[in-house]
Amino acid sequence: MGDAGGIALIRAREILPPLLIVVGLLAAWEAAAQWDLLADALNIQPFLIPAPSEIAQALWEDRDLLADNGWVTLQEVLAGFALSVVLGAGFAVVLHLSDSLRRAFYPLLVASQTVPIIVVAPILVVWFGFGIGPKLAIIALICFFPITVNTLDGLRSVDQDAIRMMRTLDAGRWQLFRRLEAPSALPYFFSGAKIAVAVAVIGAVFGEWAGSSEGLGHLMLNASAQLLTARLFAAVVILSVFAITLFGLLALLERRIAWWGPRAGNTST
Amino acid sequence: MRAIGEAPAAEPQVIQGADDKASGRDHAVPGAAIEVSGLGHSFGELEVVERLDLSVAAHEALALVGPSGCGKSTLLELIAGLRGPAQGSIRVDGGASEPERLAACAYLPQRDLLFPWLTAIDNASLALRNRGASRAQARAWAQPLFERFGLAGFEDARPRELSGGMRQRVAFLRTLLPGKPVLLLDEPFAALDAITRAEMQEWLADALGAEPRTVVLVTHDVEEALYLCDRVVVLSARPAVALAELSAPTPRALPRPEAVTDPTFVATRERALWAMREGSR
Numbered sequence: 001m002g003d004a005g006g007i008a009l010i011r012a013r014e015i016l017p018p019l020l021i022v023v024g025l026l027a028a029w030e031a032a033a034q035w036d037l038l039a040d041a042l043n044i045q046p047f048l049i050p051a052p053s054e055i056a057q058a059l060w061e062d063r064d065l066l067a068d069n070g071w072v073t074l075q076e077v078l079a080g081f082a083l084s085v086v087l088g089a090g091f092a093v094v095l096h097l098s099d100s101l102r103r104a105f106y107p108l109l110v111a112s113q114t115v116p117i118i119v120v121a122p123i124l125v126v127w128f129g130f131g132i133g134p135k136l137a138i139i140a141l142i143c144f145f146p147i148t149v150n151t152l153d154g155l156r157s158v159d160q161d162a163i164r165m166m167r168t169l170d171a172g173r174w175q176l177f178r179r180l181e182a183p184s185a186l187p188y189f190f191s192g193a194k195i196a197v198a199v200a201v202i203g204a205v206f207g208e209w210a211g212s213s214e215g216l217g218h219l220m221l222n223a224s225a226q227l228l229t230a231r232l233f234a235a236v237v238i239l240s241v242f243a244i245t246l247f248g249l250l251a252l253l254e255r256r257i258a259w260w261g262p263r264a265g266n267t268s269t
Numbered sequence: 270m271r272a273i274g275e276a277p278a279a280e281p282q283v284i285q286g287a288d289d290k291a292s293g294r295d296h297a298v299p300g301a302a303i304e305v306s307g308l309g310h311s312f313g314e315l316e317v318v319e320r321l322d323l324s325v326a327a328h329e330a331l332a333l334v335g336p337s338g339c340g341k342s343t344l345l346e347l348i349a350g351l352r353g354p355a356q357g358s359i360r361v362d363g364g365a366s367e368p369e370r371l372a373a374c375a376y377l378p379q380r381d382l383l384f385p386w387l388t389a390i391d392n393a394s395l396a397l398r399n400r401g402a403s404r405a406q407a408r409a410w411a412q413p414l415f416e417r418f419g420l421a422g423f424e425d426a427r428p429r430e431l432s433g434g435m436r437q438r439v440a441f442l443r444t445l446l447p448g449k450p451v452l453l454l455d456e457p458f459a460a461l462d463a464i465t466r467a468e469m470q471e472w473l474a475d476a477l478g479a480e481p482r483t484v485v486l487v488t489h490d491v492e493e494a495l496y497l498c499d500r501v502v503v504l505s506a507r508p509a510v511a512l513a514e515l516s517a518p519t520p521r522a523l524p525r526p527e528a529v530t531d532p533t534f535v536a537t538r539e540r541a542l543w544a545m546r547e548g549s550r
Contacts, residue, residue, distance in 0.1 A: 169375075
């Protein structure tokens with residue numbers, strides 16, 4: 001009982017500070033919005049700045065709308081992220097196995113990150129249509145990169161002594177990869193994947209802005225045009241919840257299956 | 270002898286040594302002689318080994334002692350076939366090429382290098398898995414060795430749950446299990462505290478008694494060298510040349526406290542230390 005109480009106390013100490021900060025910020029925002037402080041300071045119409053209570057109200061009243069569009073966006077995020085994982089890890093392995101391919105393609109991969117997505121997105125819509133295609137292409141384009149870079153770093157930083165030892169234990173190229181390099185790189189892969197999953201949500205919104213008839217990005221565009229700021233912010237809240245939840249799930253998965261990593265033991269998310 | 274059904278799908282002949290040993294049947298692993306002549310090796314400008322001649326008979330245990338950084342580890346990597354020599358030749362079991370040497374030598378590096386993602390027994394049976402044995406087969410072959418070498422009950426422990434001495438035992442079993450005729454041991458106990466090191470030396474003497482192989486042990490501990498090996502070669506500072514050769518005075522069958530306090534042992538140890546001091550001048 002004493003132990004349980006102690007653990008509960010430690011938990012409370014961990015959770016309390018961030019909780020207090022969030023509650024404090026929301027309260028300040030609420031007060032500023034209710035008394036039109038911000039609107040006066042910015043010299044704009046008060047309805048353009050929704051109070052947290054109004055956003056909460058929009059979350060409730062527009063719940064069907066948000067759920068339908070949120071589901072569309074979530075599907076895009078999940079499919080796009082899955083595609084990024086396959087592409088990102090695949091590139092990393094290929095570039096690791098071949099020095100000449102790495103020298104040839106690594107600069108191209110870096111260059112791909114300088115493509116201004118917002119500008120290119122409409123072209124992708126022209127190429128792939130209004131469906132899920134351009135969204136997946138945009139998410140994959142943004143998300144594969146952190147996965148590839150991190151995984152490749154992991155594969156290349158394998159202990160040289162361990163490689164020599166594996167050779168004396170009769171390991172061929174495949175056994176070396178399967179039993180030493182891949183497990184060593186797994187924690188690095190997760191680092192990349194956690195970055196990727198957070199940006200995947202932004203990628204989906206970009207994709208929907210470029211052209212779509214549904215999804216949270218589409219909803220935000222409409223809400224913005226109609227000056228429904230509370231609904232706009234409600235959509236942002238849903239997107240944040242997606243990002244935080246997916247990040248948390250990945251961190252959990254990392255602790256389950258790549259627990260030997262340097263950070264996996266004390267991930268604090 | 271060996272039941273046909275036990276043979277793994279891939280390369281059954283190579284695995285034979287491990288199979289016979291693991292199944293507890295009497296089958297001496299053939300020792301293999303090592304011949305090193307006129308060996309030279311350098312990293313760029315830095316000469317690590319120069320005109321070195323060594324020969325180790327089958328089933329003999331040879332220790333190489335010398336100051337830190339004298340190229341002992343490089344010498345082991347050369348013998349193991351992990352590097353090609355710049356000059357001279359190395360023959361292990363008659364084979365001079367690197368793949369032939371790799372096939373004959375098992376190598377225990379300075380750090381235990383146990384993989385944290387594998388259990389103790391999966392670490393120990395890595396070579397069997399690399400040769401295509403299934404996990405169950407590999408574990409079945411490794412199991413008797415865990416019992417024989419004081420690791421029973423720790424099969425499924427993770428490396429981080431084991432003490433330093435235990436980790437080194439698992440690492441040694443990993444070296445032993447491939448059933449190769451030559452064991453190359455690179456300062457296997459350097460990282461252990463004095464008490465654990467003494468215990469591990471006794472343990473290794475027993476293990477080598479039970480599993481006779483051709484052994485090359487690299488160490489900077491003269492006592493360890495004389496206690497564990499038949500013959501000790503004292504190497505100079507870089508580039509390594511052989512300064513002196515001593516044969517170990519006491520049969521390894523003696524318990525360690527008696528062996529290392531034997532007057533002949535002490536005298537030989539002093540001669541070796543003196544040779545090392547002269548060499549490092």
